[in-house]
Amino acid sequence: MNARMEQRPVPLCHVVKGVTITGADLEFGGAGARFTTPSLHLDDLVWLRTQPGPAFDVPLAEILDILVATGQWLTADPKGWVAEALEFTVRSSPLPRDVLETSYAGLGRMFSDRAGMEFQVDQELGGAASVDGWREVVTPAGRRVGVRAFPPRLVHIIAGNAPGVAAQTVIRGALTKGVHLIKIPSNDLFTATAILRALSAVAPGHPLARSFSAVYWRGGDAQVEARLFRAQYFDKLVAWGGESTIRTAQKYVGPGFELVSFDPKTSISLIGREIFASEDTLADAAERAAVDATAMNQQACVSSRVQFIEGSVEEIDRFCALLQVRLGVARPGCSACGNPLPADMRSAIEGLRGLEPYARVWGGYEGRGVVIRSEEPVDFHPDGRVVNVVPVDDLRSALRYVTVATQTVGVYPAPRKTGLRDALASAGVQRIVELGRAMQIVAGLPHDGFLPLSRFVRWLNDE
């Protein structure tokens, strides 16, 4: 029996309408990843429509004050809850400690960024006037009507591959003033509750705190989901990632209960022959390509996995060798060495090693990074710091590999974006960035092709 298996189950708390609930009534998870939760009381997880949500009429300025204070609280961590959540997360998350530490250190800043949150409301909802009340609109016929981004009732199935997702969910939820039930993912069990506990600590009993719950149930558990996922309690299901989540969601969506889906995504890079102008530009491009590939140890949707590049095979092989070295460098959001590659990925790569000149492989399986140069994209999903480099005559030839699942495309050098962006967008891409900036996500800009706050709220008229 190994050390992990001997560990006691990790205790998970719930937060229900701002109140922390503890208790080890239920146990989940496999060997080495067991955790306990309090039992669920479904009646406490809904906000009946007979009453407005607690924060529906709280002015946005007041909400921003509380969010900023929550951010400061998270950074200062006076009660040690954030540190505790981090420790538990280190034990249960697939991400390494240094990546989690960096992510946790950044949580407070997301909340303290008042200007950033105002930017979100301005960009996505047209300003505070739409949220705080009925914004006046004059129709072409000259009639004065009111339009309001009305607070929604949302249940969120969030992704757990980056702690920032929980923070972003709470911020977006607070900015819409609605009521929000967050289903905790088993790969990030502690972040959402740590944030909500901080919120309750800075504003005990405040309507905003009472507008949030975060609890765990096993994803797909019909005993819970069939009872909660109903138009009578919630307007929308906000679901992240995986096929299984969406499949489950489809069972429940119907009139009055709609799906807002952050679909599973993959990301790529397009690298022009300009990088071979000098050793400096080559090194710069390899560094940028590595930064984009290793974001959240390549667990994120923005992480670049396939990199199409112009050049001769000899040139491209020089790039591959440099890239492989740069993949093994520690950065914020990525450790120097990730987990060893799983057996399946390793086998898939081993099969390609004997196929020169069709393919060539750099790096080993220990987790520092592998680069595979192949004539076409590989059949498997590069993951765990594996980058597939595919030579092309022209960056436009990469378009045939672009689909609606392709989220971010990093382009180098940046001026090449202009000539490519419309074709990329037409093929399905949602975000085009300069190579090396994939992880620099700006809240308030479109996400996966839509404006999340705008999709979250209910757009209502007073005519």
Next chain:
Amino acid sequence: MEYKNPGEETPMTPLRQQLLDMIVEPDAYDHPAGELLPLQLAAARELVAQRLDQISVLRRRADDTGVHEIRTLDDLVPLLFAHSVYKSYPATFVENCRWDRLLQWLQTLSVDKVTEVDMGGVEDVDQWIERLGAAGHRILATSGTSGKCSFLNATEGDYRLKVRHFGNSLGWPVMKPNRDRAVFALFPRSGPNSGIEAGRIGAEVWGRPDSAHFLTAEPLRIKDVSAQAALRKRMAEGSATPGEVAAFQSQNAERAERAQAGMARLIDKILEHRREPIVLTGLWAQHLAILERARTLGVPDGDFNPQSVVSAGGGVKNVALPEDYKERVAQFYAGVQRGGAYGMTEQAQIMPVCPARRYHCPPGLIMLILDGPGERLLNPPGNLGGIVEGRFAFLDLLYDGRWGGLISGDRVTADFGERCPCGRPGPTILDTIARYAQVGEEDHIGCAGTIDSYVSGALAS
């Protein structure tokens, strides 16, 4: 690497030969672990030493892991392949008919030289397999849910030894096949697939000449499986048109209809023969279809000859079965010999089931129980100890065509106790085999994913 030509015999190392030959003795499954383990270990040591110079993927694995010599069973673990290595070729090699490149890939996993097989005029993957077969390389193909096939090479000698193994393991320990009865195999008669091969071997060892019945004479074609994978890929890329998808689906529907008609005829024939000793092999869903037809005809439960051997198996993934399918089938065939064995495409030496419903290990198969990730050996010292739950892996000493070490996707409970409840020595595998779902990870949710999630299940045939 020095590749030998097919048919060119390299004598088997004596210990390996000895272990494999034990299967013809009446006490093949009666050897205690303490007696076998030292022999198995020594045979594995000899085999690895030989294969390292023959199979380049194995050689590289040894170089990467630093394991060049087998001193303990633990040393075998880093050298085991995941089944995915046998489908690690780029799918475009098949789509674009790059048979030379596919051979180059196959060579890295083969002992005999395959790159010189003439592929002139070959138009599809089935012809590629046939050409290899004609040159002495017996390829088995499997298809995963992705539709991409694995290709596993074996020699003619491997096949002969496999037939011998089946002949001495099927029916064990109650009966021994002696070519005296009608055989019904609910599979196509031919095709490069392990289930079909097993059906054919079963017919050979059990069947009276000319009394083997198959589901269809239409061979299973790998190109159909590959075509499905290729279309799925083009759907994902967005280049397949709705008309193409519709045409493909109607083609599949026709094929399914033909298969169903064949199945109905065969079921009636099986039921006609139910009073005589027969051998019947099929998938769970097929047995349920027989049961249903029997109900319509008024055939009661327990109406088959008690000397008949009926085995059911196959994956139950993506097949809608009633919860009590095993019980229903058991009740229907009450009284017959319910044969059964545990095995997989990658394994020649299947493990037959004893009256205590446990699977026994033949002397030439080194059973390795690993932890979940497949990295650590859980076998107790000397293969003697208690119950161990883990991932099933093995080194099959039979193969001369390829490396026989594999990590499976099966979660098993193995009993390393001295004796099985049936009275024979252990170790054994309990009848609780399940797939390795990623327990506890079922609701790990991430934002990263592939276009595969975007292709709706339109291609189910």
